[in-house]
Amino acid sequence: MTNFSYPTVTGVILAGGEARRMGGHDKGLIAFANQPLVAHVINHIAPQVEQLLINANRNIERYQQFGYPVIRDSLSDFQGPLAGMLAGMLAAKTDYILTVPCDSPAPSKKLRQRMLECLLLSGKKIAVATDGKRIQPVFALIHCELADDLHKYLAAGERKIDRWFAQHPMIEVDFSDQPESFKNLNHPEDLLTSAYNMPVPMLGIAAYSGTGKTTLLTQLIPRLRESGLNVAVVKHAHHLFDIDQPGKDSYRIREAGASQMLVASRRLLALMQTSDNEQAEPQLTDCLARLDMQKLDLILVEGFKHEAFPKLELHRSNIGKPLIYPNDHNIIAIATDSVLPDQPNIPVLNLNDLDAILQFITTFIRQYHHD
Structure with a gap:
């Protein structure tokens, strides 16, 4: 044997x-x-x-x-x-x-x-x-x-x-x-499509408080709209917030115990939903599920820094904060107002050059659909 x-x-x-x-x-x-x-x-x-x-x-x-x-x-x-x-x-x-x-x-x-x-x-x-x-x-x-x-x-x-x-x-x-x-993940966009099965390109804006994320978004969105793009923004807030004021009917009804309150007019529709678990952080997937993808060309995301999707880092030297990209491998470009001490292997843009940032975003959208 x-x-x-x-x-x-x-x-x-x-x-x-x-x-x-x-x-x-x-x-x-x-x-x-x-x-x-x-x-x-x-x-x-x-x-x-x-x-x-x-x-x-x-x-x-x-x-x-x-x-x-x-x-x-x-x-x-x-x-x-x-x-x-x-x-x-x-x-x-x-x-x-x-x-x-x-x-x-x-x-x-x-x-x-x-x-x-x-x-x-x-x-x-x-x-x-x-x-x-x-x-x-x-x-x-x-x-x-x-x-x-x-x-x-x-x-x-x-x-x-x-x-x-x-x-x-x-x-x-x-x-x-x-x-x-x-199936392999070769590009930042691959992480996005695989993780969320997204038909629409999504780009995060990563920065420390005080860098000017909201200011940049208010400058970018009109220019993107002028080029024919429909843009949605998803923002993560780290504090309590209300889109309605105390004393308004919708506020009183929600405070009375309605778990969901939807207010609609000819020009605006808003859904307010409460959560019983105050410790639970919102999930990006839940927010994305509420968007009408068929009407969008781009989703910009502020916050949700621990989730895996392509991000543009904003960096201002006078804030005194370190760069984020060495610890976040999902950052695909940096927009800064200063010369970086070490040249990263990703694009570096002038934070004060809105045209350059717009060009980067439109190229990102084209590459997403091409891939």
Whole structure:
């Protein structure tokens, strides 16, 4: 009787890229549905493998907080996914590595099982997933004995992942029944459409109190209207507020106990709704659900800073507050009245140049619909 040891697999989450299409922000740490993207991937992949590694080249301490070993590329200057695969093979203590990107938050729960079964039946060395239309090369199962060959390939200056795969016995594994498991988030707009399924572009205005958010909005909105755009604004208030005055009929009725009070005239309609839970913060999704999306071209949001959607940061030097963008990976541009000490990898606009800000917003809208 022959002893058979079932092959072991290390999961390698590839989070070592530059993320240029995401404004240079570290994609794995970008917030999506109230968690960093990498946390979603961990939740899907960790139960499928014997060991899990995170391949990252920056923010190492933050990645270590997820409780798994973090490995850097052996090559410098962000050499691409093959460099991360090599790092994974060199660090793994298993027969195979199973690689997944950090920007695909819902990889298949059958990824390891199906990939390994197909690979073993075929007798090949590499298995690559396909969604039925094209291969997904960063979703790969690779035998660790290929590490030396990959090292030589990279040392020769080669970087093309498909060219290296083609040099070895490879099988494509069909996941056409789960194409959504390969959906990746490459642009800030992808976070928005995935998190909220939004038909209308939404842009946040992020700034400290006193920066002039409301002043800018009152200047922007008329100009956007002049260009034919219908704009909605959603604002989060950190204090109690009333849109009606004490003594008015609607105020008296609501104070009497009506949980919802709707006032309508020929020109204006307002809905006031009370909440029994004074501790609960309003949710952006609840606010968006009340908007008539069919009549809108753009939604501007003031507040809701902890939610994941594209934002424009406003920064005034005389406020004496630090920049927000280093800690908010959803900020896609900065409008400032000063020269920044470190040049960020996102657009920097003149806060006092309304035309430049308008141009940025109209380009943002075009790109949203194009993508």
